[in-house]
Amino acid sequence: MDKAKTRVGVLLGGLSGERPISLKSGAGVAGALRERGWNVVEIDVGRDLAQKLAADPIDVAWIALHGKYGEDGCVQGLLEILGIPYTGSGVRASSVCMDKIATKRALRGIPGVVLAADATVRRGEAWPVNVPLPVVVKPPTSGSTLGISKVNVMADVPAALEAGFALDPELLIEEFVEGEEITVAVIDGHALPVVRILPKSGFFDFAAKYTKGETVYECPANLPIDVTTAAQRAAEASYAALGCRGLSRVDFIVRKRDGVPVFLEVNTIPGMTATSLSPMAAGAIGVTYPELCERVLLGASTNV
Ligand SMILES: Nc1ncnc2c1ncn2[C@@H]1O[C@H](COP(=O)(O)OP(=O)(O)O)[C@@H](O)[C@H]1O
Ligand SMILES: [Mg+2]
Known part of the structure; x- marks a missing residue:
């Protein structure tokens, strides 16, 4: 692949609450790929992404988005439709x-x-019987520990449900490990x-x-x-x-x-600044941050 001729779009920012982290991940990745000689354009992802890509085409997308629309299969689906290869998991794995x-x-x-023992509860349903405490109550689609509560005694249940249901209509109740x-x-x-x-x-x-x-x-x-x-x-x-x-x-x-x-x-799509945990782990086996970003790029594909 001719690095200078391949136009790599680093998708960053996005529409989720994790936008600030994504801006940092994306800036880091773009800098690292440039350092490796790639022709990189940073694309801040909004609702006009399809129009942006039509107006200014890219050969491959390095997805540095976190959370909703970026990590959940949505942007992956859009790129599938447009026929643009992208980094990371496909639509189904992202969504699951x-x-x-x-x-x-x-x-x-x-x-x-x-797996930790678990149960689920939907909005309007009763708290499941026979769940031994303590448990952790989690909204299943949020990240960054948002809306997660530990329930030690039954008196903690209402607040935990309220915090969780603010984010998702069904919650995961997991044995506290x-x-x-x-x-x-x-x-x-x-x-x-x-x-x-x-x-x-x-x-x-x-x-x-x-x-x-x-x-x-x-x-x-x-x-x-x-x-x-x-x-x-x-x-x-x-x-x-x-x-x-x-x-x-x-x-x-x-x-x-x-x-x-x-x-x-x-x-x-884990955090991808130079000091994030995955680059730290790669560094422990001698793979530099730019090398890791490039390796991820070289794995880009269009198959779900
Ligand atoms: N079953 C559990 N027992 C004890 N602590 C938990 C449990 N589930 C989550 N936690 C704590 O909550 C944090 C966030 O949970 P996690 O499932 O990784 O979701 P996310 O990182 O997406 O918010 C974990 O890093 C852990 O500290
Ligand atoms: Mg976690």
Whole structure:
């Protein structure tokens, strides 16, 4: 491929709440690809995307969008219609991974992937009986811990439902898994080194975990080798079962009582600034940020 002649459109910004993060991911990716010699144009994605692409055509799209319309199969579908190859997962995998309920259903019974016990509740339905507390209540299509609550006692239920139903009409109720958080980036089916997410305080409190600046990242994670291997195999098995492509990142909690990595979710367009977790993981095996951005680009395709 002639790098200088291939017009790469980095799609960034977008219409979701994660727009600010996407602007940073996209700017980073565009700079990195230029550094590698590609002819790059940055395209801020709005409702006029189809018109923009018609007026100023590109050969391939590097999708640096997060959240609704960008990570959920919508923009992928538009690019399919326009016949433009794009990076990352296709329409179906993007759409399934955007929904944590659909994702877990698709992974049920997949060897090597351990799921937390769960239930669901729709707006207007009663709280399911026989769900042992504590649980985590999650709106299935949101990211960045938005609308997620921990329910320790029944008195916490109404507030958790209200927070969740503000974002989705059906909620995932998941057994609270006590342990350490890790995330595993997978590129073209192969897991990168595990990233361990450690609260600075060393205290695994649900609220403290999400306070900005209160976490440190360790990569490669200093975990027992069998835990690391189990997490990498589970990440690869999830990626394969869901039909992901290119780069995805799979979140887990390493369960304190037995060291089992319990699956949480797949991010099909993980953060892509130079300091994001997937570039950090690639760096641990000597793959630079520009090299990672280029590798993702070279995997671009038009097949769903
Ligand atoms: N079942 C669970 N048990 C304990 N903590 C959880 C559980 N599910 C989610 N969490 C916490 O909430 C965070 C966000 O959950 P996750 O499923 O990764 O959704 P997202 O990152 O899309 O908001 C996790 O990183 C974890 O800290
Ligand atoms: Mg997550």
